[in-house]
Amino acid sequence: MPNRMVVALAGNPNAGKTTLFNALTGARQHVGNWPGVTVEKKEGSLWHADHEIHVVDLPGTYSLTAYSLEEIIARNFVVQGAPDVVLDVVDASNLERNLYLSVQLLEMGAKVIMALNMIDVAEGRKIHIDHKKLSELLGIPIIPTNGKKGVGIHVLLDTALDKSQDEKPVAGSVIQYGTEIEEELVKIESKLNEARFHLGKLSNRWIAVKLLEGDPEIISLVNGSETTNEIVSQVEKSRKHLIDIFADTPEILFTDARYGFISGAIKQSVHVETTDRVHLSENIDKYLTNRVLGPVILLLVLYSVYLVTFQGSEPLVNWFEAFFKWLGATVTDLLPEGLLRSLLVSGIIDGVGGVLGFTPLIAFMFFAIAILEDTGYMARIAFMLDRVLRGFGLHGASMLALMVSGGIAGGCAVPGIMATRTMKEPKERLVTILVAPLMNCGAKLPVYALMIGAFFPHGKAQIMFLLTIVSWALALTAAKIIRSTVLAGPSAPFVLELPPYRMPTLRGLLIHTWERTWMYVKKAGTVILAISVIIWAMMTFPGLAPEKAEPFDKKIETLTSEFLALPSAQQVFATEADLETFANFRTKLGEGRGAEFENEKRGYWVLAAALGDKAAEKRVAKSAITEMTALAEDYKKYADEKAEVENEKQSTKLRNTIAGRLGVALEYVFKPIGFDWRTNVALVGGFAAKEVVVSTLGTAYSLGEVNPSEESSSLPERLQKESGWNPLMAVCLIMFVMLYNPCFTTLVVIRKETGTWRWTLFAMGYTTLLAYCVALVVKVVGSLLNVGI
Ligand code: GDP
Numbered sequence: 001m002p003n004r005m006v007v008a009l010a011g012n013p014n015a016g017k018t019t020l021f022n023a024l025t026g027a028r029q030h031v032g033n034w035p036g037v038t039v040e041k042k043e044g045s046l047w048h049a050d051h052e053i054h055v056v057d058l059p060g061t062y063s064l065t066a067y068s069l070e071e072i073i074a075r076n077f078v079v080q081g082a083p084d085v086v087l088d089v090v091d092a093s094n095l096e097r098n099l100y101l102s103v104q105l106l107e108m109g110a111k112v113i114m115a116l117n118m119i120d121v122a123e124g125r126k127i128h129i130d131h132k133k134l135s136e137l138l139g140i141p142i143i144p145t146n147g148k149k150g151v152g153i154h155v156l157l158d159t160a161l162d163k164s165q166d167e168k169p170v171a172g173s174v175i176q177y178g179t180e181i182e183e184e185l186v187k188i189e190s191k192l193n194e195a196r197f198h199l200g201k202l203s204n205r206w207i208a209v210k211l212l213e214g215d216p217e218i219i220s221l222v223n224g225s226e227t228t229n230e231i232v233s234q235v236e237k238s239r240k241h242l243i244d245i246f247a248d249t250p251e252i253l254f255t256d257a258r259y260g261f262i263s264g265a266i267k268q269s270v271h272v273e274t275t276d277r278v279h280l281s282e283n284i285d286k287y288l289t290n291r292v293l294g295p296v297i298l299l300l301v302l303y304s305v306y307l308v309t310f311q312g313s314e315p316l317v318n319w320f321e322a323f324f325k326w327l328g329a330t331v332t333d334l335l336p337e338g339l340l341r342s343l344l345v346s347g348i349i350d351g352v353g354g355v356l357g358f359t360p361l362i363a364f365m366f367f368a369i370a371i372l373e374d375t376g377y378m379a380r381i382a383f384m385l386d387r388v389l390r391g392f393g394l395h396g397a398s399m400l401a402l403m404v405s406g407g408i409a410g411g412c413a414v415p416g417i418m419a420t421r422t423m424k425e426p427k428e429r430l431v432t433i434l435v436a437p438l439m440n441c442g443a444k445l446p447v448y449a450l451m452i453g454a455f456f457p458h459g460k461a462q463i464m465f466l467l468t469i470v471s472w473a474l475a476l477t478a479a480k481i482i483r484s485t486v487l488a489g490p491s492a493p494f495v496l497e498l499p500p501y502r503m504p505t506l507r508g509l510l511i512h513t514w515e516r517t518w519m520y521v522k523k524a525g526t527v528i529l530a531i532s533v534i535i536w537a538m539m540t541f542p543g544l545a546p547e548k549a550e551p552f553d554k555k556i557e558t559l560t561s562e563f564l565a566l567p568s569a570q571q572v573f574a575t576e577a578d579l580e581t582f583a584n585f586r587t588k589l590g591e592g593r594g595a596e597f598e599n600e601k602r603g604y605w606v607l608a609a610a611l612g613d614k615a616a617e618k619r620v621a622k623s624a625i626t627e628m629t630a631l632a633e634d635y636k637k638y639a640d641e642k643a644e645v646e647n648e649k650q651s652t653k654l655r656n657t658i659a660g661r662l663g664v665a666l667e668y669v670f671k672p673i674g675f676d677w678r679t680n681v682a683l684v685g686g687f688a689a690k691e692v693v694v695s696t697l698g699t700a701y702s703l704g705e706v707n708p709s710e711e712s713s714s715l716p717e718r719l720q721k722e723s724g725w726n727p728l729m730a731v732c733l734i735m736f737v738m739l740y741n742p743c744f745t746t747l748v749v750i751r752k753e754t755g756t757w758r759w760t761l762f763a764m765g766y767t768t769l770l771a772y773c774v775a776l777v778v779k780v781v782g783s784l785l786n787v788g789i
């Protein structure tokens with residue numbers, strides 16, 4: 001007698017598997033992934049009646065076909081992991097739907113015991129289940145449980161032990177499919193037996209059913225055996241025969257038979273008290289998914305998500321930005337000018353800070369999304385938009401993938417594309433994967449926020465809302481076009497689930513928010529850091545050759561000595577070093593640190609006041625200021641001229657670098673839209689990850705800017721001052737970033753999910769082309785109408 005046994009928990013999503021699992025194993029559990037995939041695997045163990053029981057929580061599934069990854073994992077575990085007992089967790093309040101999986105487990109020939117979970121919910125809804133009768137009908141032990149309160153756990157364990165020691169061979173059949181089908185099943189079974197084909201402890205009857213259903217996994221397993229041909233030709237003959245008789249495919253026949261069996265079993269064992277009390281969720285749905293009211297509420301909900309996200313997070317975002325600004329200024333103070341300081345400030349702090357600064361915004365957005373998901377409203381969104389989506393050749397389930405990808409701005413195409421795994425229709429699934437990267441993912445938000453902050457400071461929430469609509473419109477149009485050209489074909493009917501509304505727990509919401517936000521931060525900390533440094537290097541090397549720098553330096557020298565020679569200047573400045581000290585002093589004044597210069601020359605204070613520095617004006621007499629007006633004029637002229645030369649030098653230097661040359665080369669391509677080479681460099685960086693667009697713009701402009709008094713101005717301020725930048729250009733950039741090439745990580749996932757490079761390259765090509773065309777149209781139309789220039 002083995003004193004160690006394995007119990008696998010199977011069941012529909014939300015039947016309460018994990019809750020029961022936790023009740024069974026307590027703290028003795030281990031969470032990992034199923035081999036090779038990112039589906040969570042939970043395992044744990046416990047001692048019961050001198051036996052060590054090892055429990056595995058299988059992914060939730062509605063069926064055991066081979067359509068989704070979850071189904072394949074669950075099925076393979078039952079087949080190959082050979083659990084001693086399969087504990088089928090069933091939601092008693094949704095018995096009919098849940099039994100579909102149970103019936104299939106029985107057909108497979110697994111040793112099944114059933115936990116009739118959520119028995120409290122069923123009773124609350126006046127659903128009375130005669131579990132003894134049902135147990136008789138199905139031929140398996142059934143134990144009513146309440147996972148939340150731990151009711152029935154002990155009996156469950158006793159039953160599992162009993163069942164595992166039960167030596168009786170399992171029948172592998174509960175349902176009789178009627179003479180015609182049974183005859184064909186027998187024929188296939190005997191071919192399998194002749195070929196000595198076996199799959200673990202599985203009954204060959206089940207394999208015959210799967211072969212008739214056209215299950216690709218099982219077919220490929222059978223194809224591996226030697227006498228394949230006879231089996232395959234028998235399956236084909238049988239299929240054809242059945243289609244001739246019933247004018248329906250075997251899949252449909254089996255499904256009908258299973259549901260017929262289930263509804264019969266339920267009729268005999270379940271009694272629902274007739275009552276006119278409508279269930280609460282249905283009551284709520286009367287309003288929330290109402291034809292007229294529903295969409296209005298939907299729009300209001302989406303809009304408030306934005307308000308909360310943007311306005312709620314604003315103080316925190318400002319605080320983060322101020323912190324990185326301070327950090328940059330501090331490091332600048334501490335280190336001497338040179339490569340190291342440039343790397344730290346321009347490469348690392350500006351680059352990573354630009355991305356991390358948006359962390360609070362991302363967190364607020366994820367929190368709002370978590371509320372939608374945890375209450376069950378997300379499913380209603382999918383439900384209401386289903387008809388619209390079908391019109392575009394998509395699937396109701398596409399909604400979830402698109403939402404996660406950024407349908408509500410702030411998602412990520414990586415999990416979004418992974419969410420398509422549950423979709424059964426290959427064409428709808430592929431289109432969803434292809435258009436998911438067009439949504440407004442979290443990485444694009446910093447770019448939008450930068451542009452909106454700089455050029456549309458008064459309409460943040462409204463513009464974000466508009467951008468969401470635009471990205472949906474474009475994604476749907478793209479889907480429609482792809483579905484009527486490269487992926488033409490009709491779509492299949494399907495059922496949409498409507499889970500009951502639930503009150504979310506704060507803990508659950510916070511965990512969701514934390515996990516996703518942390519993912520964002522981790523990305524910023526690793527990939528983005530590396531890319532920021534690489535891009536910094538590309539933007540720094542090769543530097544300007546000395547002979548090329550000389551003319552600029554000469555010019556500055558001449559300007560300086562001319563200025564110092566002025567009689568008025570000699571009142572305050574004796575040497576070049578004095579000029580530097582003075583510039584430094586003004587910077588500090590601007591930062592409110594003038595006190596450090598308390599004992600500095602009085603002339604500096606007066607001149608600063610004459611130049612309009614507020615902090616100095618307060619401390620100097622009006623009459624003294626008037627005396628300095630002439631010098632102030634001269635100084636201003638000198639400083640402006642010098643800054644101009646220095647900017648020119650910097651920009652010549654940057655153009656000479658690797659990145660500069662690339663950006664310049666791309667100017668030919670982007671000329672019609674008007675992106676200059678700095679923007680081009682940023683877009684090139686965005687191929688790796690879209691956040692990088694912001695950090696690269698930051699690095700580009702900070703390296704190109706030398707006027708010390710502007711050293712601390714933030715990127716939006718700098719962009720506003722740049723010639724060539726205007727609201728129209730901002731919109732062009734937003735549109736381009738929204739649409740062009742999916743980031744590197746997304747491409748890797750697309751490759752993995754589609755299985756081919758062909759579709760990956762297609763995704764790169766069509767998105768970039770679309771981006772170019774849309775940005776161009778915006779530019780041309782905007783210029784013609786003369787808006788935003
Ligand atoms: P899984 O998807 O099958 O793993 O389901 P979970 O274990 O995550 O449970 C889904 C939800 O049902 C959770 O909110 C549980 O707290 C709740 N739940 C689980 N079992 C019961 C039960 O017996 N009664 C009630 N009322 N709720 C339950």
Ligand code: MG
Nearest residue numbers: 017018019060
């Ligand atoms: Mg679970």
